[in-house]
Amino acid sequence: MYEPIRTKPVVHRMGATPADYPHSSRGEALDIQLAGHLAALLAVTDELGLDEGAAEIAAQVARLRGDQPARAPRHSPEDTAVLHQRAHDLAARALLVAASRADTTVAILAAERMDAHAAALKSSDLAGAL
Numbered sequence: 001m002y003e004p005i006r007t008k009p010v011v012h013r014m015g016a017t018p019a020d021y022p023h024s025s026r027g028e029a030l031d032i033q034l035a036g037h038l039a040a041l042l043a044v045t046d047e048l049g050l051d052e053g054a055a056e057i058a059a060q061v062a063r064l065r066g067d068q069p070a071r072a073p074r075h076s077p078e079d080t081a082v083l084h085q086r087a088h089d090l091a092a093r094a095l096l097v098a099a100s101r102a103d104t105t106v107a108i109l110a111a112e113r114m115d116a117h118a119a120a121l122k123s124s125d126l127a128g129a130l
Contacts, residue, residue, distance in 0.1 A: 030101040035064040037094040038106070041113065044087040046072040048080065053113060060106050081124045088117035 024032070038061045045054040054071075061069040095110035 027101065030097055031064050034094060034097040034101060034103065034106060035061055037090055037097060038064070039069050041087060041090040041094060041110075042069055043072040044083055044090060045113075046074060048083050048087065049074055050116075053116065056109055057113070060109060081121060084117045084120045084124065088114055088121065091117065 038057055042054055042057045042061060045057055058069055058071070091110045091113040095107055095114065098104075098106040098110055
């Protein structure tokens with residue numbers, strides 16, 4: 001059975017006041033999260049070899065982070081359907097955070113990438129059925 005803690009905590013930070021460590025606002029936290037989702041989407045997009053989509057995503061990551069993102073080396077993917085599904089999921093996460101942040105540019109980009117990867121998944125399903 002659960003019993004509430006009745007003693008005071010033992011660990012105390014010496015001289016710790018709220019101004020002693022940096023805080024980020026909700027908007028800054030969403031920007032960091034959005035840049036992370038877009039960077040992951042960029043890595044998968046690079047792996048798939050989709051240069052046009054990668055350039056748009058890289059521009060948005062650079063805008064959010066203030067620096068050019070690291071780019072993944074291109075190699076031939078073994079299972080493109082899995083990569084397209086991963087990219088679709090990452091774009092959906094980016095769309096969700098962009099909507100929370102009210103970043104219309106990234107929301108439109110994420111929705112376009114979701115559509116592109118959904119179409120690629122659909123065509124690979126049709127090709128697999130033949």
